[in-house]
Amino acid sequence: DSLHELTELCTKKDAVIQVWKVKGFGREATVEPLVNVLHEGGVTWSVCWCPSPQAAEGRLGLLAAVLGDGSVCIWDIPDLSDRDAATAGGLTCRVAPVAELPPHHVDGSIPCTVDWLPHAPHDLLLVGYRDGCVAIVQLADGDSPGERMRVKQYFPAEALTLTAARWFPARLSGTGAAERRMFVTCGHESVVNVWDARLEYTPRLSVKTTCAYTIQDMTFTTSPLGVALALEDSSIRGVLMGAGAIEPQLKSG
Helix, strand or coil: CCCCCCHHHCCCCCCCEEEEEEEECCCCCEEEEEEEEEEEECCCEEEECCCCCCCCCCEEEEEEEEECCCCCEEEEEECCCCCCCCCCCCCCCCCCEEEEECCCCCCCEEEEEEEEEECCCCCEEEEEEEEEEEEEEECCCCEEEEHCCCEEEECCCCCCCCEEEEECCCCCCCCCCHHHEEEEEEEECCCCEECCCCCCCCCCEEEEECCCCEEEEEEECCEEEEEEEEEEECCCCECCCHHHHHHCCCCCC
């Protein structure tokens, strides 16, 4: 009905990204709001901070996000924590993106997950899409936000929606060349695929999990090399990657 139009809600409504500061760990942890960033892209599907620790004074850093309208944006997030937040909206701001890919930048496919290259100079984004494709996005200098991002590669990784696409962790090998081209995808097929960007359409390693549940998210383990998977049934499972299949690629430069 007119009050519950899901497509319009996800793609055309004003929305906000909230940034919180976490103090402490475990049961003693506390959180406090730092800034609310307003945007007009609808629902925010995924966000990722730039791994570089060198944020400008008065800024929290660069934040990449994939939005419901199909765009991919990067904002330079201001630090409002030292300002007077007593007045309404004191921690709320609307900032223009410093780089962006417009909606429908890859023939209408909707992005749903983003990861920032952890290896310096942090000039690549890995973007997963609802049609199962994955894109490597190049960041570069330009006169306008639209000129600072371009799709470098785009190819199918799965037949169903991707829920996670992650670069291999920084400093996993002795050189950075392999880390700029090796990544992992997973999603609704419950398959973990390891990719080398030089070999589109054919994963280096493909591991089918022993469950029928969708993989919701993943993170790397480094010793031993593998991934931890968060599944739809609220369980967490680990998948080890065969050293013979992966480690030679990481060391080959």
